[in-house]
Structure formats: structure tokens, C-alpha cells
Amino acid sequence: MPSRIRTFVSAAVAAVILFTLYSYSGPVSIPSTENGSVYVSVGQITGYVKGIAGTTLWENIYLRNGTWFIITPIPQRMPSVGEIMCDSPLANRQHPPAGEDRLRFLHPNEAMEILGSTAVRKTGLSMFFNDEPGPNGQSFLAHYFHSEVFLSAWRVTVSAYGTADIPERLMYRTVPTDWRDKAGLTPWFQQTIMPRTAVEDAPLWIDKKNSGTTFVFDRRFAAHNHGNKVRVWNKMTMDLPDLPVPSTWMVPLRNALKAYALANGCDLHRHKAGIPVVTYVNRQMTSRRLVASDAEDLVMSLQDLEDRGEIEFNNAFMESIPRAEQFCLALKTDILVGVHGNGLSHQLWMRPGGAVLELMDTGGFAMDYALCADLMKHDYYAIRNDTYLHRTEWLLPNGQPMQQGSTFHSDHLRVYAPYVADLVSKLARSRSRPVSESDL
Numbered sequence: 424m425p426s427r428i429r430t431f432v433s434a435a436v437a438a439v440i441l442f443t444l445y446s447y448s449g450p451v452s453i454p455s456t457e458n459g460s461v462y463v464s465v466g467q468i469t470g471y472v473k474g475i476a477g478t479t480l481w482e483n484i485y486l487r488n489g490t491w492f493i494i495t496p497i498p499q500r501m502p503s504v505g506e507i508m509c510d511s512p513l514a515n516r517q518h519p520p521a522g523e524d525r526l527r528f529l530h531p532n533e534a535m536e537i538l539g540s541t542a543v544r545k546t547g548l549s550m551f552f553n554d555e556p557g558p559n560g561q562s563f564l565a566h567y568f569h570s571e572v573f574l575s576a577w578r579v580t581v582s583a584y585g586t587a588d589i590p591e592r593l594m595y596r597t598v599p600t601d602w603r604d605k606a607g608l609t610p611w612f613q614q615t616i617m618p619r620t621a622v623e624d625a626p627l628w629i630d631k632k633n634s635g636t637t638f639v640f641d642r643r644f645a646a647h648n649h650g651n652k653v654r655v656w657n658k659m660t661m662d663l664p665d666l667p668v669p670s671t672w673m674v675p676l677r678n679a680l681k682a683y684a685l686a687n688g689c690d691l692h693r694h695k696a697g698i699p700v701v702t703y704v705n706r707q708m709t710s711r712r713l714v715a716s717d718a719e720d721l722v723m724s725l726q727d728l729e730d731r732g733e734i735e736f737n738n739a740f741m742e743s744i745p746r747a748e749q750f751c752l753a754l755k756t757d758i759l760v761g762v763h764g765n766g767l768s769h770q771l772w773m774r775p776g777g778a779v780l781e782l783m784d785t786g787g788f789a790m791d792y793a794l795c796a797d798l799m800k801h802d803y804y805a806i807r808n809d810t811y812l813h814r815t816e817w818l819l820p821n822g823q824p825m826q827q828g829s830t831f832h833s834d835h836l837r838v839y840a841p842y843v844a845d846l847v848s849k850l851a852r853s854r855s856r857p858v859s860e861s862d863l
Contacts, residue, residue, distance in 0.1 A: 489632035498528040512557030547591030565604040595624040689751035704761030724844035787828030809839035
């Protein structure tokens with residue numbers, strides 16, 4: 424059986440991040456070295472496997488002197504350079520196509536002349552993120568890494584292969600301060616949930632570039648086109664729901680998270696079998712929050728549902744809860760409620776088929792967590808005080824998306840607690856069934 428080598432590459436295209444997957448399928452006679460690399464002959468053809476806006480999948484791709492090489496006799500059958508990878512962002516946030524110093528098509532007849540006769544093979548799944556700050560000083564990797572960039576690469580891999588391995592390495596072009604988020608969630612996730620994954624950023628990228636060595640990676644992804652939904656919403660993940668994946672697409676990541684939570688004493692048993700778990704992500708200690716009286720009424724209303732035996736209720740101040748406990752709670756949550764914010768990304772660890780109620784200002788909308796809900800097959804409700812914004816209203820009559828608005832991030836958001844409690848009660852009744860620990 425041929426071995427496969429995959430690598431992800433992320434590259435911004437008009438504010439969209441890209442990934443690339445490689446796979447090597449040639450015979451290897453040299454034994455593996457201690458770091459998992461082997462030496463292979465240069466010349467295997469690069470194959471384009473699959474792609475959506477924001478992510479493309481390739482097999483067998485090379486890296487030398489900081490340039491990615493696609494070996495093909497017919498480049499016309501491949502996505503264009505501008506659809507695969509971009510150059511450094513400009514001051515106006517435009518992203519021109521990558522120059523030949525970043526990405527280049529190479530005919531098989533000239534491969535050895537340019538790349539040499541031998542490549543160092545990097546085994547396992549690798550992800551390379553091409554993003555960099557540019558003139559504006561920030562790439563936004565720190566803001567959306569775990570819910571957009573990484574998630575896109577993961578879903579495309581599963582769609583292409585039916586499953587995915589935990590990455591062997593994450594490779595950044597940028598510096599550590601650019602990709603690490605303020606809360607430290609991204610490095611925590613990388614080091615704790617993917618403990619065997621090597622993290623390489625700018626210094627090691629430069630070392631590879633200056634080494635004069637040709638590398639070939641097991642697996643790699645990169646964005647290849649601009650779908651209409653991506654253009655409209657300016658989110659690289661907009662086309663991900665269109666990718667067919669098995670219902671178990673998040674299971675490998677979820678199992679890794681679950682193993683960590685259980686090792687830290689997580690109790691996945693419910694207080695009462697068949698009673699849905701409702702978690703309210705309480706943001707009253709943050710700058711984006713509800714009016715104090717509304718927040719108190721909401722907690723009381725949800726607590727009343729628990730007192731009546733309809734739900735198991737958790738009032739969670741995530742910023743004050745150890746991470747193991749946060750994710751333990753997420754793993755057994757059926758209905759997640761909260762003001763717009765990163766806490767709603769915990770829905771990624773809920774079992775598919777849950778529900779998400781996002782509380783937001785009456786004058787705006789943001790797609791972020793609605794998209795996550797679609798990916799996880801959760802019911803999603805954009806709650807605006809005493810009603811919800813129907814999906815048909817997310818786009819304005821002119822076809823443009825509804826914007827967040829000037830008060831979207833305010834500290835005096837309104838919500839009518841009885842409305843939310845009534846909706847939670849209805850959703851809970853539809854989810855009242857025994858749940859075994861193995862299901863979690």
C-alpha cells in the first residue's frame with residue numbers, strides 16, 4: 424500500500440486563510456531517522472485532491488528555500504497561484520498572489536535541477552500557516568485560529584479521507600506574538616490536547632529557508648478559490664458546511680479533549696439521566712455583557728427550570744474556571760446560552776445535535792458562532808432581546824450581510840429572560856432522553 428504524506432498550508436487571500444495538504448506515495452528504502460524523517464528521491468508528481476473556498480487539498484508537495492513547489496506537467500489543470508497562496512498583505516489589506524519566492528509550479532523535467540535529487544521527508548499530518556502581520560501589524564491568527572483556521576484544515580482533511588490524524592506539526596511563517604491569543608487558549612490547546620504535535624514558528628521557518636535542504640511533507644492544505652459566501656461574509660469557513668463529512672468528523676479531537684478532562688477528574692455523569700444539561704456562559708465580568716438586572720433575571724429563570732426538573736443548569740463564569748473543568752462542562756452540555764464571545768466556541772465539543780442561543784444586540788448580527796453551530800449540526804438562535812433573528816434576515820435586501828452595529832460590543836445589552844427560558848424549555852423537552860457516558 425502506498426504511504427500518504429499530508430501537510431496543511433495557510434495563506435491569506437483577501438482576508439481569507441489558506442491551507443494545503445500533501446501526500447507522498449513513492450517507495451521508501453531508507454529507514455526512518457530518529458525524528459521521523461527519511462530521505463526520498465525528488466520527482467513525485469503533485470496531485471490536487473480537493474478544495475473549497477479557503478482550503479485546498481494536495482498530495483506530494485515540496486519546500487525549498489522558503490518556496491513551496493508543485494510538481495506538475497500540466498499547471499493549467501491546477502488552481503492558479505493567486506487561488507492557492509498570497510503574498511504579504513498590503514496596507515489596504517489586499518492580498519496579491521504569491522510571488523515565485525513563495526509558490527511555484529515546476530515541470531517534472533526541471534525538478535531535480537531546482538530541488539536537487541533528494542528530499543527530507545516529514546512524516547504525518549503537518550499544517551503550515553502563511554499568515555503574517557503586514558503593514559497593519561496583526562494577522563488575526565490569534566483571534567480566530569482555533570475556530571476558523573485549524574477547524575477548516577481539519578474538516579477538509581476528514582472530508583477527503585474519511586478521518587484525520589492529530590497533526591504531527593504546526594508551522595507558522597509568523598512570529599509567536601502574532602499567533603498566540605491573549606487568553607492563551609491556542610498554545611494551551613496545542614500543548615495539552617495535541618501534546619505530540621511540534622509547533623514551529625518564524626525562527627524554525629527561517630532555519631528551513633536558509634538550510635538549502637529540500638523537504639517533502641506527508642500532508643498539506645491551502646485555499647484555492649473564492650466562493651460567493653466567503654466573499655459576502657469575509658469568513659474563510661463559510662463553505663465548510665458544504666463539505667460532506669461523517670457525523671464523527673470531530674471525534675478524534677473530541678476524544679483527545681475528553682481524555683484530558685477525564686484524567687483531570689471530569690465527571691461526565693448527569694445528575695438525572697435524560698435531563699438535558701444547559702450551560703449559560705456568563706459574561707458579566709467582561710466588557711461585553713448584559714444589563715445587570717436582565718442578567719440576574721436570566722439566571723433566575725434558568726434556575727427555575729432546573730428547580731422544576733426540566734434541565735440541569737450551569738451558570739458558568741468561564742474565565743474563572745480551570746480549563747479542564749470548562750471542557751468537561753462543554754462535553755456534557757446539550758444547550759449553550761451566552762452573549763456573543765469566545766465562550767460560545769465550546770459548542771465545538773458538545774455532541775452534535777445540541778442547541779446554541781447567542782444573545783446579541785438588537786441592531787446587529789455576527790456569523791461566527793452560527794457557522795460553528797451549522798458545522799456541528801446544532802440548532803442555532805440569534806436572540807435579540809425578546810425575539811430571534813431568523814436566518815432569512817441575516818442578509819439585507821441588497822444582498823449584503825447584516826453588520827454588528829455600533830452597540831454590538833456594549834456593556835448594556837438587553838435580553839428578556841422569560842422569552843429565553845421558554846425557548847430553552849421547549850428545546851430541553853425535545854432533548855430529554857437518557858445519555859450514556861460513552862455518548863459523551
